[in-house]
Amino acid sequence: MTDPTVAAGTSSSRGSVSTGxxxxxxxGVALVPGLPHLLADDPAPSWxxxxxxxxxxxxxxxxxxPDAVVLLSTQWFTVLGHQFQHDPNPRGTYVDENWYxxxxxxxxxxxxxxxDLIERWATGTERAGMQARxxxxxxxxxxxxxxxxxxxxDPDGRLAVAQVSCNLYAPAETMTRLAELGVEAAGHLGRxxxxxxxxxLSSGLIQRWITPDExxxxxxxxxxxxxxxxxxxxxxxxxxxxxxxxxxxxxxxxDAQGRALAFLAGAGLDGVRADVVxxxxxxxxxxxxxxxxx
Amino acid sequence: xxxxxxxxxxxxxxxxxxxxTGAVTGAPDSSPAVDRQTAGQERGEPExxxxxxxxxxxxxxPHPPHLVYAENPPQNEPRxxxxxxxxxWAYEEARRxxxxxxxxxxxxxxxxxxxxxxxHHVNCVPNPRGTSVEPIFPHLLRYHYDFxxxxxxxxxxxxxxxxxxxxARRMTEPGVRVDYATIGALHLLNxxxxxxxxxxSANNNPYYYASAxxxxxxxxxVATRRAIERTGRRAVLAASNSLSxxxxxTEPELPEDMAAEHPYNNHQYRWDMRLLEAVRAGRTKQxxxxxxxxxxxxxxxxxxxxxxxxxxxxxxxxxxxxxxxxWTVIGTGNAVVEWEPMxxxxxxxxxxxxxxxxx
Ligand SMILES: [Fe+2]
Numbered sequence: 001m002t003d004p005t006v007a008a009g010t011s012s013s014r015g016s017v018s019t020g021x022x023x024x025x026x027x028g029v030a031l032v033p034g035l036p037h038l039l040a041d042d043p044a045p046s047w048x049x050x051x052x053x054x055x056x057x058x059x060x061x062x063x064x065x066p067d068a069v070v071l072l073s074t075q076w077f078t079v080l081g082h083q084f085q086h087d088p089n090p091r092g093t094y095v096d097e098n099w100y101x102x103x104x105x106x107x108x109x110x111x112x113x114x115x116d117l118i119e120r121w122a123t124g125t126e127r128a129g130m131q132a133r134x135x136x137x138x139x140x141x142x143x144x145x146x147x148x149x150x151x152x153x154d155p156d157g158r159l160a161v162a163q164v165s166c167n168l169y170a171p172a173e174t175m176t177r178l179a180e181l182g183v184e185a186a187g188h189l190g191r192x193x194x195x196x197x198x199x200x201l202s203s204g205l206i207q208r209w210i211t212p213d214e215x216x217x218x219x220x221x222x223x224x225x226x227x228x229x230x231x232x233x234x235x236x237x238x239x240x241x242x243x244x245x246x247x248x249x250x251x252x253x254x255d256a257q258g259r260a261l262a263f264l265a266g267a268g269l270d271g272v273r274a275d276v277v278x279x280x281x282x283x284x285x286x287x288x289x290x291x292x293x294x
Numbered sequence: 295x296x297x298x299x300x301x302x303x304x305x306x307x308x309x310x311x312x313x314x315t316g317a318v319t320g321a322p323d324s325s326p327a328v329d330r331q332t333a334g335q336e337r338g339e340p341e342x343x344x345x346x347x348x349x350x351x352x353x354x355x356p357h358p359p360h361l362v363y364a365e366n367p368p369q370n371e372p373r374x375x376x377x378x379x380x381x382x383w384a385y386e387e388a389r390r391x392x393x394x395x396x397x398x399x400x401x402x403x404x405x406x407x408x409x410x411x412x413x414h415h416v417n418c419v420p421n422p423r424g425t426s427v428e429p430i431f432p433h434l435l436r437y438h439y440d441f442x443x444x445x446x447x448x449x450x451x452x453x454x455x456x457x458x459x460x461x462a463r464r465m466t467e468p469g470v471r472v473d474y475a476t477i478g479a480l481h482l483l484n485x486x487x488x489x490x491x492x493x494x495s496a497n498n499n500p501y502y503y504a505s506a507x508x509x510x511x512x513x514x515x516v517a518t519r520r521a522i523e524r525t526g527r528r529a530v531l532a533a534s535n536s537l538s539x540x541x542x543x544t545e546p547e548l549p550e551d552m553a554a555e556h557p558y559n560n561h562q563y564r565w566d567m568r569l570l571e572a573v574r575a576g577r578t579k580q581x582x583x584x585x586x587x588x589x590x591x592x593x594x595x596x597x598x599x600x601x602x603x604x605x606x607x608x609x610x611x612x613x614x615x616x617x618x619x620x621w622t623v624i625g626t627g628n629a630v631v632e633w634e635p636m637x638x639x640x641x642x643x644x645x646x647x648x649x650x651x652x653x
Contacts, residue, residue, distance in 0.1 A: 078430045080545045080624065095469035097495075098411045106469075131544040137436060139427045141471055165429075169543040205411050207497075208461055283412070 024187030026195055026294050027064040029267045030057050030153075031260060033287035034075050034145025034198040036096055036104040037212075038152060044212035046280030046287070051152055053278030053289035058153035060291060067191040068114040069154075070121075070182040071163040072175070072263045073198035074256035075145035081131030082178060083165040084122040087140065088115050096144050109147045114160035117193075120185035121162060128181055130174065135165075145198035153196070162186075162193075172245060172262035179266025195267035199260030201226045201279075201286030202252035210283065218284035225252040226279065226286040229261075233274035233290060238265050255285070268294055346526035349519065349635055350396045352604045353388055354615075355532040356628035357405065357478025359428055359435035361385070364550055367485055371436040377550030384619025384630035385482040391632065392483060398530040400444045400490045401483060402451075402518060404511075405475035405534040406598030408495040413461030414514055415495040417476075418448045419468045422493075428474045434549060435474050437481070444490040447529075450521035451492065458517045460510060465495075479534035494518075496598040508586065511599030515606025522607075531607055533600035537569060538562035538592035538627035545624060558625035565591045566620070566627035573631055576614035576642045581605060595626070611635035614642045 037043065038051040061069070076083075091110035099105035118134070125132040146163065153159075162185075164178055179195060186193045202225060204218030217223040225248050232241040242265055249257040269292055277289040362370055364377040392398070408415070423440035448464070455462035476493045497510065522529045540562055546554040557563035569588050572580050582602075589597045596602070605611075611633060620629040634640070 076429060079541065080431075080543060083432075093469070095467050095471075097408060097470050097473070100465065100467040100470055101463065105467075133433070135432055137427050137432050139425050139436070140432060141427060141429055143429065167543060169541070207412060209412065 024183035024185075025192045026183055026267050027066050027192050028061055028194040029264055029269060029272075029292040029294060030061070030194065030196045031264060031288060031290040032057065032149050032153065032196065032198055033200055033282060033289070034073055034143075034148050035200065035282045035285065035287065036099055036107065036144050036148050037282050038148055039104045039107075040212065041103045042212060044215040044281075046215060047212065047282060049278045049280055050282065050287050050289055054149065054152035056277055057289055057291050058155075060293075061153060061159070061194050064194065065192070066159070066194045068117050068160045068162050068186065068193050070117075070179065070186065070193050070195045070267075071146065071161050071198070072166055072179070072196075072260060073143050073145035073149065073163065074166045074200075074260055075143035075198070076163070076165045077168045077256065078165040079167060079169050081133055082125055082167055082170070083133050083135040084118045084125075085113055085161070085163040086115065086118055086134040086136035088113050090140070090142050092139075092142070094142060094144065094147060107144065107147045107151075109142050109150060109157075111150055111154070111157040112160045114162045114191070117160075117162040117185055117189060117191060120188055121164070121182045124181045124185050125178065128177065130177070149196065149198040166256055166259055168256060168259075170259075172242075172257070172259055175259045175262040176266040179263045183267060195264060197260035197264050200255040200282065201229070201288055203255045203285050204253055206284035215281045215283060217281045217286055222252040222286060226288070230274075230276050230279060230288060230290070234276055236271050236273040238269040238272075252286070264292075267292075347523040347529070349522060349529050349531055349608050350398060351391070352531040352533065352608050352633045352635065353483060354601060354604075354629055354631040355388075355403070355479035355483055355534055356381070356536045356623075356630065357407075357475040357482070357534045358536065358623035358626070358628060359431045359474050359478055360549060360623050362437065362478055362481050363434040365482075365485070367481065369438045369481070372434055374550050375548070377552055378555070378621060378623060380619050380621045381623070381628055381630060382482075387618050388483055388630055388632060389485070392489075392530060396530050397528070398489060399527045400447055400492060401480060401530050401532055402447075402492040402494070402522075403476055403479050403532040403534055404494040404496065404514075404600040404603045405473060405479060406496040406595060406600060407473040407475035408493070410495040410497050412497075413463050414455055414497050414510075415463045415465045416448045416452045417443055417470075417472075417493040418445055418452070418464040418466050419443055419470075420445050422468065422472050424471060426471050426474060426477055431474070435477070437474075437477050439472055439477055441480070441487045442490045444492050444527070447521055447525045447527055448492045450525050451494070451518050454517035454520045454524070455514055458513050460513055460517065461497075475534045479532045483530075483532055494603070496600065498597065498599050508599055508602045511602040512606035514599075515603040515608075518603070519607045519609070531604045533604040535598060535600040536595040536623070536626045536628045537566045537588070539595040540593050541625040555622055556625070557622050557627065562592045562625075562627060566629070570617055570620065570629055570631070573615035574617055574642065576612055578605060578610045578612050578615075582610065592627070605633075608633060608635040613638060614640050616640065
């Protein structure tokens, strides 16, 4: 067992220390789904469309040749401080506790972590008055969303990842700040990065075992809200989307209350029009693949 | 230390005995349960359909990993200086009663951190074993587990749940990591792990895709009781839940620094006491309405349904619960409580009237 080097202290007073960050070079921003159905041998049409769209975004990322991916997955959720994955090479298998009975419930992962970027990001987070902790343990369970997104965006596992957990008790503004700090840390190191959030939209699950062809967004209201938010992103109005985040979360049971969008906003999306590459249901939830080219 | 999370509305974690699968080890046919059955039916308690299976006790058994961490058991890798002694001493008393008085064939646990998105799942793996590195608290819980499932009872619960109209599934994949709420409650009740186990998932929770309501959990409780009766088990139930559940979003450098430990706020504390006073007074049926109120007021972890499942399985017995201990963990309220549904000689505590918060 490797013991972690804990970069954390105890301070939680916020924002009093400048991080003095360089702006960082963001060459792409993406939102992708994290449910494993996208890897199904027998997929629903929307699962195929979402998987293909995620691969398309992966090709765009590859074309931009970033040094690292600054990553958030809402399925690695935490409640105390912010954890940063510090294992240089997470690899193993994961059996999903929900979908184990399906082919897509058994997942393999093997990818590099940008340890320097992680350490810089965690230190910057601490300096900014937030609690940060490096996470490096044998057998640590990498979440399904991270694995699914990795397999579709970067099937060969070549891209170095810098991932922070999704604190479900942290305000959305903190998630924005975390992404800003990640980009700043990359800037300090001269890294070109893409910023990716793995998250669903509405999270109303169909509460029975369905066949793939039965899949649809759980409710018309969820569908309307998802579409309204995607339209705002397409128009380049992230500010308006964030202003409606709380209402959206309440009305459509949004995955992690929309913290993924708040995180992506920290990559600098003001006025940048989104390309909604695909949108559709995953077991009743809303899934979208969205790409921004800053 | 704390930042307010009021604006955040959480959506809606090696030791063995010989396998006892299918065995009825503690419920002889001439069991006093037959006599208790007749008396129990007169009191409106669960029907003992075959006169053998019975629930001898139910525990509210909170699972914060801090409690396991504080115990420094050999199964857990991290080491602590202790902490949260009041709760751990409460568990010590629960362990004594479990071994000396209840002597169950099986402990059945319902836990909110095996979060299932579709349906109620029951672990039917005969011998779950592995290391559970907890993704939320990896610095506190890296636990080596190795225990035995009462597979016959586990499958019977799935069948009864299915017959009751619930979506239910047998989980037979040994690779699924056992969560910390299952490990926490079971370790704290029985660190020897020498009693077979049945572990149920939570198809509802305060953290993530929430779906099933408390009504479903009550149905699951009835199904659990039927399965216990049908298989003739002498069972102890464990509802692996904290009470009030707003908490800090950072922690002290030393996690077991007890100078940092106190209720998140007085509102949460008062609501925990309101619930526990009803428990101590034996006003169990009142809990059916009080539990949803408590959840609304405190983001209570009992939203996951473990407590409702257990009380329903026991038939909402109008007997006082014995509060063995209460304290906070990172600001959340936690109580170790024992109910003995067949026991009517335990008198209700008058303290409910003394504190002035009786409703
Ligand atoms: Fe919990």
